[in-house]
Amino acid sequence: MKTMLRALRTSAVLLASVAGFATVAHAADPLRVGASFIASGLDPTKGSNGWALASHGIGENLFSVDKDGVLVPELAASAERVDKLTWRVRLKPGRQFSDGAPVSAEAVSAGLAHTTANNKAALATGGKLAFQAEDPLTIKVTTERPVPLIQALFAEWPLIVYGLKADGSAVFSGPYAVQSFKPDAEIELVANPHFDGAEKRSPITYRKFGDAQALTLALEAGELDLAFGLPAESIARLKKDPDLAIKSFPVGYQYLAYLNTRKPALTDARVRRAIDLAIDRSQLATAINGGLPATGAYAPYFPFAGKETRPTDAAKAAALLDAAGWTTGVDGKRSKEGAPLELTVLAYPQRPDLVAMLPVVKAQLAPLGIAVETKIVENANDVAASGDYDVFLWAQHTAPSGDPAFFLNSTFRTGAGLNFTGYSSPDFDAILDGFATESDPAKRADIAAHAQQKLFEDAPVSFLLSPVWHVGLSKALSGYEPWGSDYHVLRADIGEAN
Amino acid sequence: MTLPARITLRTVTSLLVISLLAFAVISAMPSDPVAIAIRAWNLPSDGATVAGLRAQWELDRPFIERYGSWLARFVRGDWGISFRTGEPVLAEFLQRLPLTMTMALSGLALAPLLAVPLGFFAALRPSGLIDRATRGLAVFIQAVPSIWLGLILLYVLGVQLRWIRPFTRDWTGLILPVALIALHSLAVLTRVYRRDLLEVTRQPFFRTALAKGLTRSAALWRHGHAHALYAMISAFRAEASWAVGSTAALEVLFGLPGIGQFLVESIAARDYPVLQAYVMVVAAWLLVLNAGVALCLGWLGPRPA
Numbered sequence: 001m002k003t004m005l006r007a008l009r010t011s012a013v014l015l016a017s018v019a020g021f022a023t024v025a026h027a028a029d030p031l032r033v034g035a036s037f038i039a040s041g042l043d044p045t046k047g048s049n050g051w052a053l054a055s056h057g058i059g060e061n062l063f064s065v066d067k068d069g070v071l072v073p074e075l076a077a078s079a080e081r082v083d084k085l086t087w088r089v090r091l092k093p094g095r096q097f098s099d100g101a102p103v104s105a106e107a108v109s110a111g112l113a114h115t116t117a118n119n120k121a122a123l124a125t126g127g128k129l130a131f132q133a134e135d136p137l138t139i140k141v142t143t144e145r146p147v148p149l150i151q152a153l154f155a156e157w158p159l160i161v162y163g164l165k166a167d168g169s170a171v172f173s174g175p176y177a178v179q180s181f182k183p184d185a186e187i188e189l190v191a192n193p194h195f196d197g198a199e200k201r202s203p204i205t206y207r208k209f210g211d212a213q214a215l216t217l218a219l220e221a222g223e224l225d226l227a228f229g230l231p232a233e234s235i236a237r238l239k240k241d242p243d244l245a246i247k248s249f250p251v252g253y254q255y256l257a258y259l260n261t262r263k264p265a266l267t268d269a270r271v272r273r274a275i276d277l278a279i280d281r282s283q284l285a286t287a288i289n290g291g292l293p294a295t296g297a298y299a300p301y302f303p304f305a306g307k308e309t310r311p312t313d314a315a316k317a318a319a320l321l322d323a324a325g326w327t328t329g330v331d332g333k334r335s336k337e338g339a340p341l342e343l344t345v346l347a348y349p350q351r352p353d354l355v356a357m358l359p360v361v362k363a364q365l366a367p368l369g370i371a372v373e374t375k376i377v378e379n380a381n382d383v384a385a386s387g388d389y390d391v392f393l394w395a396q397h398t399a400p401s402g403d404p405a406f407f408l409n410s411t412f413r414t415g416a417g418l419n420f421t422g423y424s425s426p427d428f429d430a431i432l433d434g435f436a437t438e439s440d441p442a443k444r445a446d447i448a449a450h451a452q453q454k455l456f457e458d459a460p461v462s463f464l465l466s467p468v469w470h471v472g473l474s475k476a477l478s479g480y481e482p483w484g485s486d487y488h489v490l491r492a493d494i495g496e497a498n
Numbered sequence: 499m500t501l502p503a504r505i506t507l508r509t510v511t512s513l514l515v516i517s518l519l520a521f522a523v524i525s526a527m528p529s530d531p532v533a534i535a536i537r538a539w540n541l542p543s544d545g546a547t548v549a550g551l552r553a554q555w556e557l558d559r560p561f562i563e564r565y566g567s568w569l570a571r572f573v574r575g576d577w578g579i580s581f582r583t584g585e586p587v588l589a590e591f592l593q594r595l596p597l598t599m600t601m602a603l604s605g606l607a608l609a610p611l612l613a614v615p616l617g618f619f620a621a622l623r624p625s626g627l628i629d630r631a632t633r634g635l636a637v638f639i640q641a642v643p644s645i646w647l648g649l650i651l652l653y654v655l656g657v658q659l660r661w662i663r664p665f666t667r668d669w670t671g672l673i674l675p676v677a678l679i680a681l682h683s684l685a686v687l688t689r690v691y692r693r694d695l696l697e698v699t700r701q702p703f704f705r706t707a708l709a710k711g712l713t714r715s716a717a718l719w720r721h722g723h724a725h726a727l728y729a730m731i732s733a734f735r736a737e738a739s740w741a742v743g744s745t746a747a748l749e750v751l752f753g754l755p756g757i758g759q760f761l762v763e764s765i766a767a768r769d770y771p772v773l774q775a776y777v778m779v780v781a782a783w784l785l786v787l788n789a790g791v792a793l794c795l796g797w798l799g800p801r802p803a
Contacts, residue, residue: 003777034753041583183590184763185755186667207665210750210759213649214665218753221656223665379766385536386529386766 005034030188031201031476031496034215035228035489036350038208042181043120044111044160044170047381051157051400056187056206059172062089062108062154063401067483069252069302071151071402075103075161075173079150082140087150091137096194097163098177105133107163114164120417122158122412125435126150138410148439155401157487175492177200184208195492202496210378212352219244219472226480227472228489231352232289235470245473248290252299252399252485255284255291255354255465257361258384258392259347262422265341266390270324272459275343275391277317278368279361281310284465288353294463296452297398297407299484304404304445306452310463316366334369340483342371343390348380353467354393361393384420392420393464397485402446405435412451412460423460433460499634501796505789512785520777521565524722524770531581532557555581555770560613568774577721578771582764585773591757591779598756601672601748602783604743605679609737610730612684617691617726622715624696632688639685644678644744651678657696664752675748682744683737687730694729698722724798731794738787 025225039052044059053059062076077090095103109131110273116122117127123129134140135198147153162170175197176189185208191201205267209215212231218347219227228247239246257279259272266272281293296306324343326334334341345361347354355376362372377383384392398407410416413432414424434447455461471482517609532551552558571578577588621627639647651674656664664674695718698704707717746758757776766773 043584046584070771182593182755184587184759185753205667207753209753210762211645211649214652214753217652217657218665221652221660221664223656223663285661377766378762382534382766386534388529 004124016138022278022438030205031225031494032223033204033206033226033228033490034209034218034224035206035486036209036212036215036352038187038206039181041183042170042178044116044162044172046128048121048157050115050119051487053172054157054160054174055487055489056174056189057176057204057488057492057494058062058174058178058189060174061157061159062091062161063151064155065400065402066323066485067481068482069399069402071149071155073151074155075108076151076154077137079154081150084146085143086142087143087147087400088134089139089141089150089154091139093137095173096400097171097173098194099163099165099171100194101163101171102136102280103161103163103173104136106136108161109133109139110164111162111170112159115158115160118259119158121410123158124158124413124416124418125153125156125406145436148435148437148444149403152403152405156406158402176313176490179203189490197492202381206490210349212349212355216472219474222474223370224472225474225477226489227492228482228486229352230470230472232356232470235289238472243475245475245478246470247473247480247482248293248468248470249482250301250484251467251469252302252397253395253467253469254294254297254299254398254463254468255357256294256297256303256394256396257350257462257464258389258394258421259460260387260390260392260421261424261460262387263390264339265343269322269458271326271341272319272462273457274317274320274324274368275365275370276456276459276462277311277313277320278370279364279462279464280312283364284357284360288356288465288467289476290355291465296463297455298404299398301484302399302402302404303441304337304399304448306449314367321368328369332369333371341369341373342373344373344375345391345393346375346377346380346383346389347393348377348383348410349445350380351395354395357393357464387420387422395467397487400485400487404444405432408432408451409435412455421460423458428454428458440491501793505792509785509789513781516781517677517774517778518565520774521568522561524773524777525561525564527768529768530554530557531770534766534768535581572772572775572778577775579770581769582767582772585777590760590772591775594755594757594760595779596671597754598671598745598749598758599783601756602676602679602738602745602756604672604676606683606734606738606741608676608680609683609687610734612680613691613730614723615686616684617695617730618715618718618723619687620688620692620697621699621722621726622718624646629692631693632685635681636685636689639682644682645747645751647681648674648678649747671754675745675752675754678748679741679744682740687733691726691730692732694726695722698725712750728795728798731791731798734740735788737790739784742783780790 039049039056041049041415042046044050044053060074061283062074063071064074066072075095077092079087079089082088091103091105097103113131126147130142132140134456162172165171175192176193177191177192177491181187187206189204189206191198215227216230216234218224235246238244260268261267285291293309295309298305321334323338328334347358349355356376362374365372409432410418412423414429431451438444438447476497477495532548556564575588580587616632652664655661662673663670665671697764698721704717704721707721745756746762749756749759750762761776
């Protein structure tokens with residue numbers, strides 16, 4: 001009995017100490033930022049690290065888009081065309097990497113050449129690129145294909161600027177420098193001492209949240225100063241909290257569904273078109289409490305966006321399936337030569353809206369006799385790259401450089417780096433070739449419209465929604481203004497209260 | 499051969515067999531990691547890149563040669579380089595393992611500390627308040643996924659009451675995950691301990707003890723505790739296995755950089771060195787626990803009749 005009483009006492013002491021420590025006040029911490037994504041590494045050539053590192057405020061491009069989506073110089077001062085395939089880019093003077101080394105033409109050229117040699121996505125618009133430092137601030141750029149607007153090319157996320165150190169690692173020039181990095185979990189950022197206004201910038205702890213509800217709860221619990229990408233269903237509740245500011249904003253992202261053209265059931269374009277027609281986009285918008293039905297590949301505020309909402313026509317969808325040989329059995333399920341029409345539809349938790357859309361898509365395909373299995377996968381890029389899916393709900397910024405060409409070139413051109421659907425069409429590629437020689441924005445918009453029309457017909461993708469996103473802010477960052485994407489979550493000015 | 503020597507031999511043999519089986523299963527997983535890396539990292543898909551990666555990751559060598567090479571390096575402390583992050587796997591595990599182990603071990607340690615008194619009082623008064631409460635707790639905990647319960651506790655304790663700071667990076671951020679593991683094990687261990695205590699009350703020697711003038715609680719403690727402890731320790735083994743799996747889910751929920759979170763991110767990338775290292779760590783964890791349990795039971799001596 002004494003032993004038992006001792007055990008009881010020990011338990012009580014343990015519990016009491018836990019409860020006591022739990023309420024200990026903490027000293028002032030760095031700004032705490034939470035989001036559903038994080039760079040998978042610090043190598044800017046790997047995958048989409050270029051995008052993530054710029055988004056975290058670590059890296060910069062030669063050109064970028066500003067808050068209004070306008071293409072502006074960033075590390076570059078200007079660019080001028082020399083001939084059909086050659087450009088001369090002037091760098092801004094006085095810029096430094098976070099180790100104090102100058103952002104020179106030689107360093108930038110070496111970094112960009114390293115990227116183009118190691119990341120196919122960097123070749124999407126201009127083909128192979130060659131860089132030559134002409135003087136400390138001038139780079140001669142030679143492209144394989146004519147590029148009518150080199151500024152847009154250098155605003156593309158793979159072409160982030162960095163200096164290559166002797167050990168092969170990269171050093172960047174953005175407002176924040178990496179102090180420590182835990183893959184898949186956390187980055188500790190400090191102000192880059194060589195970036196203007198460093199003394200006004202607090203350190204930041206940037207954390208990845210694998211669960212959108214946990215992100216929301218962390219904000220509500222006062223554990224975050226900025227929660228980026230809050231799930232729509234939590235917004236009404238969060239807006240009632242007087243300690244928080246919730247800001248909603250339209251984004252350049254589009255929600256879309258990749259249709260894997262390599263899968264037996266989806267090799268026939270009629271089946272893919274049927275799926276595209278079966279989807280009622282207004283129901284999807286309702287499911288995520290916001291957003292507009294997509295008109296095509298681009299958010300409606302871009303001048304090159306489509307004007308008409310994508311149609312829904314269940315009868316036409318059924319007719320297309322019938323014509324493709326997928327007939328309805330007595331059980332209401334479609335099959336062809338004994339094989340049922342079953343699709344695996346994926347989404348990923350880093351975009352909670354997509355997860356919320358999954359059951360709606362399933363419900364909309366069911367009346368057509370299409371059986372759907374839904375799955376949520378963690379590593380979207382890896383799974384998409386493996387091709388192990390039928391339909392993949394995806395969020396993609398389709399005009400990150402303020403121009404329509406990059407998305408179409410990198411995602412649907414035959415063999416392109418981000419072509420996850422296996423789509424291959426010489427006719428479509430020929431349409432895209434027009435981007436290489438046309439610099440007039442109106443005519444580029446026409447090419448984009450023509451290319452989208454071809455995508456509507458071949459349906460390797462179904463454009464679903466132009467969403468609205470939400471950020472939650474504590475009082476420490478209530479001045480934060482979200483830009484129209486997650487390409488610039490952390491920037492030189494994030495509206496710190498101090 | 500002494501008991502510790504037997505256990506050590508069995509543990510090492512089991513680890514070798516597990517390592518070979520795991521290596522075979524992981525190598526046989528569908529989808530080639532090189533193909534995935536080339537597409538995920540947007541690498542040029544030319545023959546040179548493919549051959550370079552295959553050589554770098556030793557995928558161009560026969561299975562047995564690869565296994566032998568991996569094993570030789572593994573025991574020397576070279577666990578390879580992660581295909582996905584490019585970082586040494588051992589360093590990554592050493593950085594992450596303390597967190598996972600702290601979570602799992604703290605939860606597992608807390609559970610029996612509470613299970614003994616709760617189980618004892620539940621058995622002392624069957625159908626009494628504590629007995630009914632622990633039964634309800636057991637049913638509830640077994641029925642509810644730990645992720646869901648975690649979200650509820652986050653909301654109540656972290657948001658509404660502000661008793662805890664669930665996402666801090668100091669040890670207080672571990673309170674909820676540890677509590678969730680402890681709660682699950684507590685529910686199971688309490689019921690197991692109670693059941694075996696009650697079994698003792700039906701034995702003749704227990705009635706004799708009462709006839710000799712011992713109170714029910716004293717008789718239960720003197721004659722039932724050791725008996726019930728056996729069953730609880732055996733159940734603890736199963737709980738330890740459960741804790742390994744649940745740490746991964748809790749690490750993702752609470753954003754904790756442990757080995758479970760690392761595993762989740764590594765599966766789709768077919769990151770062979772990480773997957774293999776995870777299997778080995780978990781296997782070692784379970785085998786060491788099993789050995790610990792066997793030693794404990796040996797130390798307790800033969801089970802009382």
